Amino acid sequence: MIAIGLEGSANKLGVGIMLHPNDGNTPQVLANIRHTYVSPPGEGFLPKDTARHHRAWVVKLVKKALREACISVADVDCICYTKGPGMGAPLQSVAVAARTLSLLWGKELIGVNHCVGHIEMGRLITGASNPVVLYVSGGNTQVIAYSSQRYRIFGETLDIAVGNCLDRFARTLHISNDPAPGYNIEQLAKKGKQLVELPYTVKGMDCSMSGILAAIDGLAAQHGLNGEQNDEEDDDNVADTPVSDGTISTHKPTRADLCFSLQETVFSMLVEITERAMAHVGSKEVLIVGGVGCNERLQEMMGIMARDRGGSVHATDERFCIDNGIMIAQAGILAYKTGFRTPFKESTCTQRFRTDDVFVQWRD
Amino acid sequence: MTKSDPPPTTSYTPPPPFSNTTTPLIPIYQGAEAHLYKTTFLTPSTPAALKIRPSKPYRHPILDRRLTRARILQEARCLHKLVKEGVSVPAVLGLDWEFSASPEGNGAGGSWLVMEWVEGPVARVVLERWERHIKTLGRNHGSQSQDVPGDEGEKVRGLMRKIGAAVGSLHKAGVIHGDLTTSNLILRPFSPGASTESRDEDEQVSPSMEGEIVMIDFGLASQSVQDEDRAVDLYVLERAFGSSHPRTEPFFEEVLVGYRESYKGAGPALKRLEDVRMRGRKRSMIG
Numbered sequence: 001m002i003a004i005g006l007e008g009s010a011n012k013l014g015v016g017i018m019l020h021p022n023d024g025n026t027p028q029v030l031a032n033i034r035h036t037y038v039s040p041p042g043e044g045f046l047p048k049d050t051a052r053h054h055r056a057w058v059v060k061l062v063k064k065a066l067r068e069a070c071i072s073v074a075d076v077d078c079i080c081y082t083k084g085p086g087m088g089a090p091l092q093s094v095a096v097a098a099r100t101l102s103l104l105w106g107k108e109l110i111g112v113n114h115c116v117g118h119i120e121m122g123r124l125i126t127g128a129s130n131p132v133v134l135y136v137s138g139g140n141t142q143v144i145a146y147s148s149q150r151y152r153i154f155g156e157t158l159d160i161a162v163g164n165c166l167d168r169f170a171r172t173l174h175i176s177n178d179p180a181p182g183y184n185i186e187q188l189a190k191k192g193k194q195l196v197e198l199p200y201t202v203k204g205m206d207c208s209m210s211g212i213l214a215a216i217d218g219l220a221a222q223h224g225l226n227g228e229q230n231d232e233e234d235d236d237n238v239a240d241t242p243v244s245d246g247t248i249s250t251h252k253p254t255r256a257d258l259c260f261s262l263q264e265t266v267f268s269m270l271v272e273i274t275e276r277a278m279a280h281v282g283s284k285e286v287l288i289v290g291g292v293g294c295n296e297r298l299q300e301m302m303g304i305m306a307r308d309r310g311g312s313v314h315a316t317d318e319r320f321c322i323d324n325g326i327m328i329a330q331a332g333i334l335a336y337k338t339g340f341r342t343p344f345k346e347s348t349c350t351q352r353f354r355t356d357d358v359f360v361q362w363r364d
Numbered sequence: 365m366t367k368s369d370p371p372p373t374t375s376y377t378p379p380p381p382f383s384n385t386t387t388p389l390i391p392i393y394q395g396a397e398a399h400l401y402k403t404t405f406l407t408p409s410t411p412a413a414l415k416i417r418p419s420k421p422y423r424h425p426i427l428d429r430r431l432t433r434a435r436i437l438q439e440a441r442c443l444h445k446l447v448k449e450g451v452s453v454p455a456v457l458g459l460d461w462e463f464s465a466s467p468e469g470n471g472a473g474g475s476w477l478v479m480e481w482v483e484g485p486v487a488r489v490v491l492e493r494w495e496r497h498i499k500t501l502g503r504n505h506g507s508q509s510q511d512v513p514g515d516e517g518e519k520v521r522g523l524m525r526k527i528g529a530a531v532g533s534l535h536k537a538g539v540i541h542g543d544l545t546t547s548n549l550i551l552r553p554f555s556p557g558a559s560t561e562s563r564d565e566d567e568q569v570s571p572s573m574e575g576e577i578v579m580i581d582f583g584l585a586s587q588s589v590q591d592e593d594r595a596v597d598l599y600v601l602e603r604a605f606g607s608s609h610p611r612t613e614p615f616f617e618e619v620l621v622g623y624r625e626s627y628k629g630a631g632p633a634l635k636r637l638e639d640v641r642m643r644g645r646k647r648s649m650i651g
Contacts, residue, residue, distance in 0.1 A: 195426050197430075200427070200431060203584075264424045265427065268423045268424070275396040279395050304421050305420070305422045
């Protein structure tokens with residue numbers, strides 16, 4: 001059984017082809033290609049521009065994916081597309097593309113929840129059977145555990161997503177959006193040494209990110225670090241003053257210090273709420289999915305936490321973490337096998353689509 | 365302070381002075397943040413609850429120290445204030461916000477807080493027993509209905525009103541609990557040893573609901589007198605009842621009745637609760 005998945009809920013357009021052998025063998029990825037709309041430094045991606053990008057690229061990507069997978073249209077069983085959640089305009093352009101292919105090829109449509117796509121792909125790649133899932137991306141921050149046919153949300157952000165917080169700080173610093181603002185923050189953070197004090201906002205199993213963003217934006221402005229990078233003041237200017245006296249140093253922070261502090265603070269919050277959820281449901285496995293899940297520091301911190309609880313952490317690399325088409329194909333094909341179909345009339349998309357709205361028929 | 369979660373599996377060397385007393389540490393509960401032990405304090409006959417917040421090695425050391433210290437102090441300050449105001453909470457006996465790792469090398473540093481030991485079952489256990497009892501009662505009478513006999517209903521209503529009054533007294537004192545669940549409410553019997561465990565386990569006997577409600581675990585507590593915070597506190601409790609004790613849901617209204625009667629500011633907080641119920645990212649927003 002072969003499914004093609006179309007994903008375009010944010011600035012990545014992904015097309016993936018997934019094969020589920022009929023003999024029940026391990027599913028195979030036949031093609032996984034992606035094209036990202038990259039906006040200039042200091043700017044985010046606007047819905048209309050992103051939608052235009054997706055419309056311009058979707059045909060090319062589908063053709064390329066079919067070529068790469070070495071299959072013909074006749075081999076495809078169903079077309080899976082992201083129904084939501086995400087940005088309206090990009091979602092619509094991909095939904096239109098999916099509908100067009102469905103009519104053109106005469107194939108069934110499967111509308112997929114983006115979050116469930118991430119979870120199913122993570123489970124397939126890592127082999128984690130029933131983990132607590134931390135789903136962290138530019139649009140979502142949720143701690144999820146599976147229970148009786150639903151992916152239940154135990155904790156989540158009360159305002160903006162963690163990826164959004166990082167991306168917007170990258171914008172403040174005019175860090176490049178290529179390949180991803182979060183990736184560039186991570187690289188810069190590796191050079192940071194000094195921890196600046198930021199708010200720490202965990203409420204039970206929920207967290208909040210917007211105040212932290214405001215605080216660090218304020219710090220950047222206060223130290224004149226926002227806007228275009230000023231080469232001579234960065235890095236080398238500040239000598240390696242040890243800050244191991246246990247107090248928060250009052251030296252002027254660098255851009256790297258700010259990235260470092262932001263990461264340390266928000267990731268600590270994420271690990272803390274994940275640990276709460278693990279204690280609550282009694283699970284020892286963690287699975288990190290979503291774009292921010294590629295961050296190695298987050299993976300490292302989660303690993304230490306899981307180890308101390310006698311468990312383990314599962315994470316994937318950028319091919320599967322960052323939005324892609326195969327995750328949509330994977331979640332779609334699982335639903336397709338249980339008889340789920342999205343009739344043409346209902347093949348809409350929606351910006352708001354809760355993870356726990358999906359009836360997960362394919363799991364026990 | 366009985367929570368029925370499994371005790372920690374690893375042996376743990378406690379920080380001084382708990383490492384050199386003859387009283388053994390009895391593990392009670394291990395949460396994500398803290399470990400709770402039963403021990404004695406100052407005299408071998410004074411039972412006490414020891415809460416240890418081990419430092420988290422995944423966090424940056426400076427951040428970790430800041431958080432561990434702030435949280436244990438916050439908890440102690442709230443408890444201290446409540447005891448002074450006469451609210452039923454365990455009294456603080458002592459704390460150390462920063463102990464270092466034991467020389468034997470097992471376990472990291474962290475902070476500890478030692479409190480008065482509160483005897484009695486948590487409300488969750490009482491309500492679960494009661495729910496089982498009602499189920500048995502229904503089976504014995506061969507009725508399929510979910511009806512609760514009048515006297516049993518009256519009993520649980522009384523308990524609910526007591527819970528509401530306890531939360532009210534807490535809010536009156538200007539403290540928000542932050543994590544009100546039925547596991548954080550202890551029903552302390554009026555006379556020690558009034559109910560024996562074996563009797564309570566019997567499903568034929570309705571569990572005793574006599575006693576005083578003592579609130580515990582102020583790990584997420586804060587000081588506030590705002591209606592918003594009070595309403596959220598009540599909402600958390602309401603959701604906890606709904607998910608853990610579905611049979612008691614029709615009686616939750618009594619918690620709010622008890623709350624309303626407990627102090628003057630209760631009215632506005634309850635009004636705010638209606639707004640809190642309506643909103644949130646957790647609700648699907650259509651249109």
